[in-house]
Amino acid sequence: MRPCHEQLAAAAFAALCALPTLSHALTESEPLSMVFEPAPEPAERPNGVPAAPLRLARGCTLYLPAIEDARSNKAYAGNLTVMLPTVHATPRSVQSLRSGDATAWTRGALQSLGRYGLQAVPGAPPASDGGGARQAVADVALRLAHAWSVNLNLVSHVVLKVSYRLPGGATVARQYHGMGTRTNWTSANGEFMSVLNLGLEEAVRGMAIDATALCDGRPLPEPVGAA
Template identity: 70%
Template structure:
């Protein structure tokens, strides 16, 4: 029996793994599990800030009276483009990714701000005049993941409406992006990249909540907000 050269064996395995029909991929009827995992792959964003670089002042409490899923499309959370294993990577088909419970996903992500030293409470404050606290109604506006060649990419947008002294309300949008390698187009991989985007957006809320606790004003809203 003729033995295959190791290089040829490796090439054959690569082609088999690259073929979309031979690896587990989500179907349009299988929803993403929408389970939040805190900063699963920080190395994917080498230029991003670390968790240690943000610490809220001692005793700072972030109250979240309401957490809403305000996406215009609550059924889907992205798309997967299936490619033919050819030199030019010809698209074979595109399928939508079904979304699971994004409300619970967003709530768990916001509660993870405790890693920055915040006392985060899913509820309204007893007194709006207490010191070292911030109150925000948060809405998930976008949670989208898609395949881009051999990578997965995500974009998450959160809208936070802060209650300020004097009855004023300040609204800010927080964008988070994530990217990671795509191996099998599986549920866990799409959730991993969505979690990267969510973690980045949530960190922006934590930074502004810490500023409010210290009595500092919120940064000026970005263009378009």
């Protein structure tokens, strides 16, 4: 017979492995809430190095004529894989996560640009604008929003495609990728939304840096990996 402390350790390990089966926050018919809530700034971000606070712009207005959900699969936003508590972690089942209103979710995230000193305004700039104002204009499309479970962790990948409208009618496009990770305790709706929000927030942060450059009259840097 094993000592008492070994029995307790084995029981605790078995309970930990079973956590994903204890609470299925979602069913195949229940969508994620898709409500954006920014993470605390700059500390207390789950499973990550705190991001340095950014105050990029002063008096810069970012006009957003178009905000759309351009994902190839708008119905789903990831999956939950339930693993058997075995050495080889055999998948027992895979559950798709239904997506809610991703356009409203993206719009909410863009409103958080105020934390970087940008005023986000839905719609095009006024026709009476005579130029010289500190402003940028961008059309935003959500291209990817995907969350999934990895053992006892949740991971997300979010991609925004942004087309900036430059003076004179030219446009320049950029893609912003954001990743999020956090510990998975009960596979709850709020946990999946939390990790998706971390990914979207990182993508919006990259957008804020480029929008500020345009407000300052500076050219956008070349995309990472460009020839």
